[in-house]
Amino acid sequence: MAPATAIHLTLLALFLTGATAYTNHTVGDKAGWLFDPNTNKSSANYASWSANQTFELGDYLIFNTNTNQTVILTYNETTYRSCSIDNSSDSDTFSYSSGNQQFGQPLTIAVPLTIEGANYFFSDASDGVQCQNGMAFRINVTHGVGLPPSLNQPPPPPYVEPPANGDGSLTPPVSDQPSGAGLSDGVNVRRVVCYLLTFCGIFGLFLV
Secondary structure (H helix, E strand, O other): OHHHHHHHHHHHHHHHHHHOOOOEEEOOHHHOOOEEOOOOEEOOOHHHHHHOOOEEOOOEEEEEEEOOOOEEEEOOHHHHHHOOOOOOOOOOEEEEOOOOOOOOOEEEEEEEOOOOEEEEEEOOOHHHHHHHOOOEEEEEEEOOOOOOOOOOOOOOOOOOOOOOOOOOOOOOOOOOOOOOHHHHHHHHHHHHHHHHHHHHHHHHHHHO
């Protein structure tokens, strides 16, 4: 029984390790990711909140918010400090939303941490006013146990333009053969065959 018990304990340990390898971090804890436009204050001190967390690859940040705020993730410190995505690049800055255009609608946004190093988050709503008044924080993401398979997918292959023709066009060349030319060729062949058969028949009569 001892070996079986040891195996069971080992499997349990592996299961618990896998189950606790990644963490969901609720941004701002119970305060959520919210901003009061009347006082121009955020519902939490997000810099202090993030300073007390440990972030690793594969973890998620959970933003309990509403449609009055935005969730921007950038790896570009300049974009972060500007509180705007106007001059950002699609390769290093990402905006998360539900697509709901109505103000004040509650929503929860889950953002996976997939890049090691500095990750910057902010809300660019109200032309950057929210970001300038506390809706921004920086975290450092460490490797931990690495990304789970669900987040460790290779990027799609880059688009490759099909080869161009000699004139620079991308469509197959079209011949100048008139419509029905193939059908005419078929008719001509049948006509020649009929002529040959007729000739052979007449020539056969002379031989009889």
